Amino acid sequence: MDRKVRVRFAPSPTGALHIGGVRTALYNYLFARQHGGDMLLRIEDTDSTRFVPGAEEYIIEALRWLGIEIDEGIGAWNRKDGRLTADLCGQYGAHGPYRQSERREIYHKYVQQLLDSGHAYYAFDTPEELEAKRQEIPNFQYDARTRGQMKNSLALSPEEVNSRIAAGGKYVVRFKVEPDEDVHVHDLIRGEVVINSNILDDKVLYKSSDDLPTYHLANIVDDHLMEVTHVIRGEEWLPSAPLHVLLYRAFGWEDTMPAFAHLPLLLKPDGNGKLSKRDGDRLGFPVFPLEFHNQKDGSVSSGYRESGYYPEAVINFLALLGWHNTGDREIYSMEELIRDFSLDRVSKSGAKFDYEKGKWFNHQYLQMRSNEDIARDFMPVLAAHGHADEAPDKVAQVAGLMKDRVNFVPELWEQAAFFFEAPEEYDEKSLKKRWKEESPRQMQELLELLEGQADWSAEALDALVMPWIESKGYGVGLVMNAFRICLVGAARGPHIWDITGILGKEESLKRVRTAIKKLG
RNA sequence: GGUGCUAUCGUCUAGUGGCCUAGGACAACGGCCUCUCACGCCGUAAACCCCGGUUCGAGUCCGGGUAGCACUACCA
Numbered sequence: 001m002d003r004k005v006r007v008r009f010a011p012s013p014t015g016a017l018h019i020g021g022v023r024t025a026l027y028n029y030l031f032a033r034q035h036g037g038d039m040l041l042r043i044e045d046t047d048s049t050r051f052v053p054g055a056e057e058y059i060i061e062a063l064r065w066l067g068i069e070i071d072e073g074i075g076a077w078n079r080k081d082g083r084l085t086a087d088l089c090g091q092y093g094a095h096g097p098y099r100q101s102e103r104r105e106i107y108h109k110y111v112q113q114l115l116d117s118g119h120a121y122y123a124f125d126t127p128e129e130l131e132a133k134r135q136e137i138p139n140f141q142y143d144a145r146t147r148g149q150m151k152n153s154l155a156l157s158p159e160e161v162n163s164r165i166a167a168g169g170k171y172v173v174r175f176k177v178e179p180d181e182d183v184h185v186h187d188l189i190r191g192e193v194v195i196n197s198n199i200l201d202d203k204v205l206y207k208s209s210d211d212l213p214t215y216h217l218a219n220i221v222d223d224h225l226m227e228v229t230h231v232i233r234g235e236e237w238l239p240s241a242p243l244h245v246l247l248y249r250a251f252g253w254e255d256t257m258p259a260f261a262h263l264p265l266l267l268k269p270d271g272n273g274k275l276s277k278r279d280g281d282r283l284g285f286p287v288f289p290l291e292f293h294n295q296k297d298g299s300v301s302s303g304y305r306e307s308g309y310y311p312e313a314v315i316n317f318l319a320l321l322g323w324h325n326t327g328d329r330e331i332y333s334m335e336e337l338i339r340d341f342s343l344d345r346v347s348k349s350g351a352k353f354d355y356e357k358g359k360w361f362n363h364q365y366l367q368m369r370s371n372e373d374i375a376r377d378f379m380p381v382l383a384a385h386g387h388a389d390e391a392p393d394k395v396a397q398v399a400g401l402m403k404d405r406v407n408f409v410p411e412l413w414e415q416a417a418f419f420f421e422a423p424e425e426y427d428e429k430s431l432k433k434r435w436k437e438e439s440p441r442q443m444q445e446l447l448e449l450l451e452g453q454a455d456w457s458a459e460a461l462d463a464l465v466m467p468w469i470e471s472k473g474y475g476v477g478l479v480m481n482a483f484r485i486c487l488v489g490a491a492r493g494p495h496i497w498d499i500t501g502i503l504g505k506e507e508s509l510k511r512v513r514t515a516i517k518k519l520g
Numbered sequence: 521g522g523u524g525c526u527a528u529c530g531u532c533u534a535g536u537g538g539c540c541u542a543g544g545a546c547a548a549c550g551g552c553c554u555c556u557c558a559c560g561c562c563g564u565a566a567a568c569c570c571c572g573g574u575u576c577g578a579g580u581c582c583g584g585g586u587a588g589c590a591c592u593a594c595c596a
Contacts (some may be wrong), residue, residue: 012596047595127594139521141592172594190525199523199592207594215596239524239591262525265590269531272588320545324533328544347533349526350589357532357546367559404559415558434556480555492557 003256005037007230008073008223009063012044013055016292016301017062019353020234020266020275023318027263028232029068030319030341040226041073043099044219046212053295056099057089062289066311067334073098095226100218107213110221110251111173111206119250120205123152123174124164141201144179173206175216175247183242188230188261188343195242203243216240220247223258231258232343235350238262261343264322265350275353277301285355289314308408310369313362321351331364363407374399377409385413387420394419397502401494415493419502422511423489426519430491434481440520442479443486445472447512456505458497486515 009025011017017025032039041063043056060075069078072093077084086092097103114120123142125133129151134140147154152174153161165171181197205217213221223231241260248257266275269283280287280302291303304314312333319337320330323346332340366374375396382390402416426435449468453461469479481491487499487508500508 010596014596044596050595123594125594130594139592141522170594174594193524195524201592204594209594212594214594219596234590235525236590236596242524264526267589274590321532326534328534330532330545347526351533352531354531354546360546363559402558405557430556475555477555482555484556488556490557491555494556494558496555 003227003229005032005035005230006040006226006228007032007037007232008040008042008226008228010042010044010219010222010233011059012047012050013052013059014047014050015052015055015294016288016290016303017059018275018277019287019289019304019318022062022066022289022314023266023321024232024234024263025063025068026066026315026318027323027341027343027346030337031230031232031343032071033338034341037229038071039069040093040095040228041070041075041098042222042226043074043101044215045099045101046214046218048101048210048212054293058290058292060088065305066289066315100222101212103218103222104211106225107206107218107221111213111217114175114205114250115173117250118176120173120175121147121153122161122165122171123150123202123204124156124169124171125151126170142174143177143198143201147174147176147202171208172204174202175205175243175250177202177243177246183245185238185241185245185260187238187241188259189264189346190238190262190348193238193241195239197242197246200243200246203240216243216247220244220251220253224248224251224253224256227256228258230261232261232263235262235265261346264347266321267350267352269353269355279353283355285358308410309358309362310365313358313365316365317358317361321353322347331361359407366403366407366409369403371396371400371403374403374409374412378412381410381413382420385417385420390420394502401498401502418488418493419499422507422514423487425489426485426515427490430481430485431519434478434491435485435519436478436482439478439482440516442474443482443512443516446479446483447509447516450505450509450512453505456500458495458501461497461500483512485519486512 007028009028011021011025029039031037041060045051056074063070063075064077064084067079070076071078072095074091075084075088076086076092084090091098111120115122130142140146142150149155154176156164177197177200179198182194183197185193185195187193203216204214206213212218222228241262245257248254267273268275268279275287277287286302286304286307288301288303289305291306292301294301305311315334315337316330316332319332319341323341325340325345372392375392375398378395378399379390379392382388382395398416398419399412402412406412406415446465449464450461453464466476469476480496484491484493484496484499487496487503493499503511
């Protein structure tokens with residue numbers, strides 16, 4: 001009896017969604033779609049002290065921008081109508097609530113079940129006492145060897161336990177790990193992983209201080225109740241996977257325990273270690289999908305969207321960071337990824353985050369866009385530079401001419417501003433190399449030649465100017481580059497007649513006059 | 521320290537015992553194109569962590585080292 005595939009992405013609302021988290025969400029989504037299953041979004045907000053306002057909304061918006069659909073849970077949506085199928089920050093589905101902070105009663109029941117069955121116990125040790133213990137005994141671990149010396153319901157008399165609880169004393173519930181047992185975890189990416197229960201500690205499952213479970217308990221209970229079949233998450237969870245297996249066993253849910261797949265980590269581009277927000281700041285690239293305004297500390301972090309990335313490029317880039325099909329193909333649409341993705345082709349080793357490759361992906365997607373599409377995205381950039389009412393077809397023409405030399409739409413401004421504004425100053429290096437003593441005189445002659453020209457097409461101008469240069473015995477390179485400097489302000493840009501074509505006769509000649517005056 | 525995971529060009533990777541003289545892509549470098557700068561195209565340089573073993577044959581399987589990473593909280 002095969003169960004319907006159900007996976008979940010379960011972020012913690014402690015800040016912006018990290019790019020590594022985005023990849024985890026993506027792999028979950030690809031797996032779900034490929035198997036005709038469901039993708040759930042659950043918010044794991046069991047740490048009340050780390051909650052950041054706005055983080056949940058950010059996560060929802062980021063997934064929408066990226067095209068990662070949510071079938072069930074928080075912020076469910078699908079792309080068919082391009083709109084949310086539930087209200088933003090709302091919940092959708094039969095297994096809710098999908099915010100762990102709203103599931104307290106559910107967890108109470110299951111904590112009690114573990115207590116009743118002897119798989120868990122009360123512990124009253126204060127954080128200070130535990131800290132002292134760790135100071136006193138190197139490598140102290142709360143487990144079968146040490147729990148007898150601690151303040152818990154296994155060591156204390158029932159009367160004392162009851163009176164402590166009745167008095168409203170703070171306590172936690174710990175999982176009772178049986179010692180000396182080999183726990184097997186079958187991982188879809190890594191195969192069989194075996195660890196001995198002796199190295200596991202009696203993890204805290206529930207804390208009375210905020211009446212919330214910890215990750216481990218909430219995660220297992222929710223995955224079970226939500227009928228999750230595959231847990232696809234980061235490798236940092238691999239060491240606690242045996243604990244999770246033990247929890248499924250303690251609950252008697254082993255027969256429906258989800259399959260595990262632990263994804264390789266995203267590493268710093270330089271040096272070693274996990275990719276962090278600091279690396280992005282240090283090396284100058286975003287680690288978040290969207291710009292993030294942290295309402296807690298007021299900081300602003302850059303995002304891929306605001307940097308000019310297309311969501312398809314981010315998806316493609318991320319998909320290939322840790323997964324690769326057989327063969328040499330690198331460009332994949334979301335549909336193609338859904339078709340070809342497979343967990344057994346996910347790498348086992350961490351992938352250094354190569355931002356340069358990310359740019360290349362965006363370049364590829366930019367080239368695939370129509371000039372009109374690019375123009376539409378470029379309009380706001382133009383407006384920001386004081387050109388709010390440029391003609392759409394002129395902008396599209398510029399886009400067509402310039403798109404192959406940029407990676408991002410906003411970059412178009414740096415490359416193509418001269419189409420919209422006459423140069424204010426002239427590039428030092430270009431002048432040195434291309435603006436000679438005779439240039440002002442040649443430009444004056446060119447000006448006079450062009451003033452009488454009615455047909456301003458590229459062909460006509462070429463037919464007029466090239467023979468003229470030859471008849472005068474001037475160097476083609478010298479004249480054309482001087483002309484280029486007049487129009488662009490530097491020795492760069494597309495073919496000269498493409499520039500004059502877009503600028504038009506009047507503007508082109510005006511720029512030549514200005515240049516002669518300024519540089520003469 | 522303990523436990524676990526991992527190991528092919530600088531980077532992402534292909535490779536599942538002979539198709540490997542190790543392939544592709546990014547980045548680098550050189551050339552072509554050309555009025556310039558790009559793009560594009562062509563090319564160059566660049567890797568199987570080490571030591572054993574299995575086998576006629578090992579990048580590929582096994583063992584041991586080494587290195588890197590992750591985890592080791594009343595965080596996820």
